[in-house]
Amino acid sequence: MKILVTGGYGFIGSNFIRYMLNKHPDVEIVNLDALTYAGNIENLKDIENEARYRFVHGRVEDAERLEEALEGVEAVVHFAAESHVDRSILDAAPFIKTNVMGTQVLLNSALKHGIKKFVHISTDEVYGALGEEGLFKETDPFRPRSPYSASKAAADLLVQSYFTTYGLPVCIARPSNNYGPYQFPEKLIPLMITNLIEGKKVPVYGQGLNVRDWLFVEDNCRAIDLILERGKPGEAYNIGGKCEKHNIEVVREVLKIMGQSEEMVEFVPDRPGHDFRYALDNTKIESELGWNPATSFEEGIRRTVEWYMNNSHWWKPLKERLQKESKGFWSK
Numbered sequence: 001m002k003i004l005v006t007g008g009y010g011f012i013g014s015n016f017i018r019y020m021l022n023k024h025p026d027v028e029i030v031n032l033d034a035l036t037y038a039g040n041i042e043n044l045k046d047i048e049n050e051a052r053y054r055f056v057h058g059r060v061e062d063a064e065r066l067e068e069a070l071e072g073v074e075a076v077v078h079f080a081a082e083s084h085v086d087r088s089i090l091d092a093a094p095f096i097k098t099n100v101m102g103t104q105v106l107l108n109s110a111l112k113h114g115i116k117k118f119v120h121i122s123t124d125e126v127y128g129a130l131g132e133e134g135l136f137k138e139t140d141p142f143r144p145r146s147p148y149s150a151s152k153a154a155a156d157l158l159v160q161s162y163f164t165t166y167g168l169p170v171c172i173a174r175p176s177n178n179y180g181p182y183q184f185p186e187k188l189i190p191l192m193i194t195n196l197i198e199g200k201k202v203p204v205y206g207q208g209l210n211v212r213d214w215l216f217v218e219d220n221c222r223a224i225d226l227i228l229e230r231g232k233p234g235e236a237y238n239i240g241g242k243c244e245k246h247n248i249e250v251v252r253e254v255l256k257i258m259g260q261s262e263e264m265v266e267f268v269p270d271r272p273g274h275d276f277r278y279a280l281d282n283t284k285i286e287s288e289l290g291w292n293p294a295t296s297f298e299e300g301i302r303r304t305v306e307w308y309m310n311n312s313h314w315w316k317p318l319k320e321r322l323q324k325e326s327k328g329f330w331s332k
């Protein structure tokens with residue numbers, strides 16, 4: 001089967017492509033990526049000469065480029081997005097262009113090409129924020145609160161509408177916070193690890209009391225593969241890590257692994273409208289597709305720390321670029 005993956009040079013997309021090529025000898029991948037600041041060809045250096053892999057440099061909003069990318073393709077997995085909440089607060093325009101308009105152009109092209117399965121990667125953030133209690137179900141209303149999550153909610157609804165209006169066989173994945181190798185060092189966990197390696201303090205929003213549900217990227221890739229293979233058209237699936245933690249707990253875990261003290265933490269003013277808690281009910285994906293997260297946080301975070309310690313050639317140039325931008329991007 002030939003699959004078009006959009007955003008395959010990003011964090012989750014590159015992990016997904018590697019996962020699929022390793023797991024399925026019959027799978028061919030076309031990766032369409034615009035190579036924005038978040039896209040990095042180094043992410044797939046090890047497989048770029050693989051015969052079953054092809055890269056098309058282009059934007060999802062470009063219907064002509066999509067024509068080329070979709071040749072012979074049976075399925076689409078759509079990761080491409082502007083993905084960083086803090087950037088969306090500074091400027092929402094690129095988020096609307098890529099996440100909303102780009103998704104619509106891609107949906108049209110997929111329809112035209114008779115795509116057999118379209119898996120859209122949405123997010124847990126479309127549901128909005130939770131208090132201390134409760135879990136979001138797939139049927140809960142959308143209450144996005146940042147420009148990022150609003151653009152993702154719009155895309156998610158558009159994807160649903162292409163199923164009900166045109167019968168495009170779509171599935172929607174709504175994963176929680178991913179972590180693991182190849183995550184851009186503006187996000188909480190890689191920022192923290194790389195700062196500590198560089199002997200710098202770790203910025204933490206507010207008092208670090210926001211709660212996120214952490215999902216190791218490999219577990220997410222396995223869930224998306226199952227949704228692609230067996231997800232019911234028209235359905236959405238939550239992908240939760242079953243691993244809720246206050247940000248400060250995550251920070252402490254990393255400090256412990258890296259043998260550093262809490263003096264390395266620097267509390268900084270909170271992000272405007274910072275969602276307090278996200279958490280997902282996984283019942284549907286567990287019962288329909290038999291998926292559960294397999295990697296404990298202890299194992300996943302240890303592997304992640306090790307990866308950043310062994311791959312400073314990968315993240316150092318990215319951090320230098322971020323420092324030149326000198327904006328305070330540091331959490332999801």
Ligand SMILES: NC(=O)c1ccc[n+]([C@@H]2O[C@H](COP(=O)([O-])OP(=O)(O)OC[C@H]3O[C@@H](n4cnc5c(N)ncnc54)[C@H](O)[C@@H]3O)[C@@H](O)[C@H]2O)c1
Pocket residue numbers: 006007008009010011012013032033034035036037038039040058059060061078079080081082083084098102121122123124152174175176177178179184332
């Ligand atoms: N990272 C997470 O924790 C998380 C959690 C839930 C959902 N998601 C969703 O998963 C997807 C992937 O997230 P990520 O963290 O890997 O993102 P990322 O920012 O690391 O990567 C995004 C990729 O998309 C590409 N891209 C951006 N605009 C494009 C455009 N117009 N056309 C083509 N390519 C474009 C970038 O070059 C980059 O390679 C996103 O849709 C995001 O909303 C992420």
